[in-house]
Amino acid sequence: MRGGLQTRIMLGACIALATAACSGDVVVESKPGDGFEKVGSDPLLPLLELSVDAPWTTTYQGTRRVEARYVAGGVETELAYRETVSADGTGNFAVETVDVLSFLSDPTTFLVTQDLREGFFYRYRDFAVRDLGAFYLAHVAIDLGTDVQIAGRTCQEILVQSEFPGQPSFQVALDVETGLVLRSIETDGYGVEVQRMEFETFDPAPDLSGVAWFQPAIPEIALDLSGDLDAQVGFQVLSPSLLPDGYQPWKAATITEPGGREWVKQTYTDGVEPLFFFHSDAVQPVVPAGPSGSTAGTSAPLGDNLYVYAIGPVTVIEGHLRGHEVIALGKTDSDSMLDLLESAID
Amino acid sequence: MDAAACNAYRADWLELALDARAGRTRPGDLSAAHADACDACAAWTARRTDHVAALASLTPVSAPAELDEAVAAALVPGAGGRANPFGERLRHRLAALPRHQAPSVLDRLVAEELADPAAARARRFAGDLDRPAVPGALERRLRRVVDAPDAPASLRGRLWPVLSAVAATAAAAIILLAIRPDRETPRPFQVHYGRPPVSSPLATGLADGWTGGILAAGGEAVVEGPR
Numbered sequence: 393m394r395g396g397l398q399t400r401i402m403l404g405a406c407i408a409l410a411t412a413a414c415s416g417d418v419v420v421e422s423k424p425g426d427g428f429e430k431v432g433s434d435p436l437l438p439l440l441e442l443s444v445d446a447p448w449t450t451t452y453q454g455t456r457r458v459e460a461r462y463v464a465g466g467v468e469t470e471l472a473y474r475e476t477v478s479a480d481g482t483g484n485f486a487v488e489t490v491d492v493l494s495f496l497s498d499p500t501t502f503l504v505t506q507d508l509r510e511g512f513f514y515r516y517r518d519f520a521v522r523d524l525g526a527f528y529l530a531h532v533a534i535d536l537g538t539d540v541q542i543a544g545r546t547c548q549e550i551l552v553q554s555e556f557p558g559q560p561s562f563q564v565a566l567d568v569e570t571g572l573v574l575r576s577i578e579t580d581g582y583g584v585e586v587q588r589m590e591f592e593t594f595d596p597a598p599d600l601s602g603v604a605w606f607q608p609a610i611p612e613i614a615l616d617l618s619g620d621l622d623a624q625v626g627f628q629v630l631s632p633s634l635l636p637d638g639y640q641p642w643k644a645a646t647i648t649e650p651g652g653r654e655w656v657k658q659t660y661t662d663g664v665e666p667l668f669f670f671h672s673d674a675v676q677p678v679v680p681a682g683p684s685g686s687t688a689g690t691s692a693p694l695g696d697n698l699y700v701y702a703i704g705p706v707t708v709i710e711g712h713l714r715g716h717e718v719i720a721l722g723k724t725d726s727d728s729m730l731d732l733l734e735s736a737i738d
Numbered sequence: 739m740d741a742a743a744c745n746a747y748r749a750d751w752l753e754l755a756l757d758a759r760a761g762r763t764r765p766g767d768l769s770a771a772h773a774d775a776c777d778a779c780a781a782w783t784a785r786r787t788d789h790v791a792a793l794a795s796l797t798p799v800s801a802p803a804e805l806d807e808a809v810a811a812a813l814v815p816g817a818g819g820r821a822n823p824f825g826e827r828l829r830h831r832l833a834a835l836p837r838h839q840a841p842s843v844l845d846r847l848v849a850e851e852l853a854d855p856a857a858a859r860a861r862r863f864a865g866d867l868d869r870p871a872v873p874g875a876l877e878r879r880l881r882r883v884v885d886a887p888d889a890p891a892s893l894r895g896r897l898w899p900v901l902s903a904v905a906a907t908a909a910a911a912i913i914l915l916a917i918r919p920d921r922e923t924p925r926p927f928q929v930h931y932g933r934p935p936v937s938s939p940l941a942t943g944l945a946d947g948w949t950g951g952i953l954a955a956g957g958e959a960v961v962e963g964p965r
Contacts, residue, residue: 460950471950490789500793504755505951507748507786512947604782607745668944696927699934703945710934710941713927719941723948726931734925 436533436550442571443521447514450570451481453598454543455490459588462704470494473506477514478598484605487513510606516666518589519552519562519576523642527663530555530638540565542574543594552664556637557581560705560723562664570596586705612645612657621656627673629656630716634735636728638662660722667722669732671713698733700726713737744779747772751783755790 434440459472474491489506492499506513521527536549547565554561558581565575574594578587615621621629625646635641642661648654653672660667698711698718707729709720714737720729773780850857 458950462949473950488785492793498759500790501756501759502951503789503793504752504759504786507752508943509947509951512944517947602777602781604744604748604778604785607741607748609745609749670940697930698927699930699932701931701933703942704949706945706948708941708945710938711927711930717938719938721941721944730925730929734927737926 434528434533436535439548439566439568439571440521440527440533441524443566443573444524444571446567446571446573447479447485447520448483449481450479450572450596451598451600452570452572452594452596453478453600453603454591454594456589456591457493461584461586463584471496474592475506475513478600478603480600480603480605485514486510486603486605508609511608514606518587519564519573519578519664521663522661522666523640523663525663526638526640526642526661529640530662531664536563539568540575542567543591545569545574545591545594547574554638554662558725559638559662560586560665567594580705610647610649612647615644615646615656617641617644625654625656625673629658630669630671630713630718630736631658632669632732632736633738634731635660636662636667636722636724636732639667639722639724642666665723667724667729667732668720669736670719672717698730700730702726709733743772744776747776747779748782751786755786 453476455474455476457472457474459470461468461470463469472493473489474493475487475489477485477487479485487510489503492502496502527533532553532555534551534553536551538549540547540549542565545567546569548568549563549565552562552564560581561579561583563577563579564573566572567574573589575590576588577585580586615624621631621644639660639662641658643657643659645657645659646654647657647670655670655672658669660669695715696711696713698709698713700707700709702708705723706721707724707726709718709726709729711718713733718733720733722729773783
């Protein structure tokens with residue numbers, strides 16, 4: 393979306409003010425000319441600020457019910473399961489699927505496979521305020537004025553809506569004491585509920601002695617986003633300059649495959665949703681264009697092939713670009729994702 | 739305990755469990771030495787073993803035959819000899835509502851929208867735009883040509899409407915180019931809408947994390963094409 397560039401420039405002009413939201417009273421000042429205003433002081437700010445670090449600084453254990461509903465390709469699919477989540481307040485966590493509540497042809501295989509997704513579940517799957525500055529630039533948080541009891545805890549309910557059309561909305565319940573999200577209901581751009589997570593039990597002082605903490609399959613080495621990424625990595629990093637509306641750079645890291653191949657992982661966020669862009673360092677052989685799907689017009693050098701498809705709400709792009717193997721995933725439209733990749737080779 | 743060792747042990751365990759479920763066997767077995775020395779992994783293995791055994795021991799339950807009849811009764815009045823009171827009430831109320839004929843333009847717009855949503859939107863929005871006036875510079879140029887002393891007198895009467903039409907057409911073309919939904923310049927790479935011949939495990943693994951893997955199974959619910 394080329395139109396997103398202007399929006400991004402406008403948002404960028406306010407990023408310094410938004411950053412102040414992380415530590416003070418002022419959230420985001422109004423921007424002249426585009427009718428976009430946010431109140432100077434948000435009463436929800438202290439709770440949202442607490443929520444950012446809560447998963448990593450709170451000791452707790454609980455069971456929660458997770459439900460997902462998707463309609464894709466005319467097929468309606470539902471999934472419901474129960475999981476135990478534990479955290480020790482120092483960064484260790486564990487998520488274990490313990491019960492399958494919807495019909496699956498092979499629940500045992502599903503259960504075992506869930507273990508492989510443990511890290512993703514805790515870090516990325518559910519609603520969370522991941523970056524407060526980006527959150528306030530891309531979302532409006534509305535206090536619903538209702539306190540609800542969830543798993544015996546008092547929670548404040550808020551509605552989170554995106555500033556940009558077609559993006560999901562969230563109704564979340566935040567534990568007023570810890571800031572943890574104890575319930576989140578995600579609706580898509582058409583107002584249809586697609587995902588729900590809710591704690592059924594919550595123990596703030598659990599016995600964690602028998603918990604098997606998550607261990608990453610492939611450790612990541614964090615990069616300093618404020619520094620020169622090329623120098624840190626040792627080869628040229630593809631750095632997108634045009635991001636989907638509302639998204640900001642969030643994190644960067646390197647990952648080394650067991651075979652020794654190195655990847656750069658750049659993660660962006662609109663404050664809630666993550667968007668991943670991976671590319672390898674190795675020069676890949678030229679891959680001829682395949683007949684897998686429809687093909688758009690191009691002026692591409694031979695070998696620059698990208699495959700675009702969707703899995704539910706997630707747009708996935710994979711292929712080769714300027715000799716790098718690239719992968720991009722995010723809950724945004726394919727044009728915005730392709731713009732991101734195009735801007736990385738400008 | 740070394741995190742890498744824990745991770746390797748658990749990955750091996752899960753792989754063996756999946757192989758066993760698929761009826762595949764491999765020579766050798768998982769060494770229990772690590773679990774013997776690591777309390778966390780021992781606890782993890784015990785819980786996983788319990789879960790797998792508990793689920794595997796369950797007998798699939800078939801829906802009772804009465805359920806089929808009940809569903810049929812709810813869908814078709816009188817079927818199965820038992821009517822659904824709520825469904826009957828709903829049907830009567832809907833039947834009592836006055837019928838309104840949808841305008842034919844709605845049918846056309848819906849058909850256009852379904853056939854090509856982007857083009858349909860562009861056409862509708864273009865109709866709402868104000869018609870821009872002919873640029874002053876263009877008008878002055880034309881007037882100079884037409885009013886030139888050496889211009890044939892007949893030209894002043896005949897050419898002006900023709901040139902005006904050309905100018906209006908050019909202006910319309912500029913507007914249409916500006917709002918056309920397709921890209922004016924091609925991408926500097928080839929874009930294929932669909933899965934690649936071989937998908938990266940990293941990509942599918944992350945996507946499955948968002949959806950619990952339910953949409954990727956069999957590929958039936960995977961949507962291909964621009965979104």
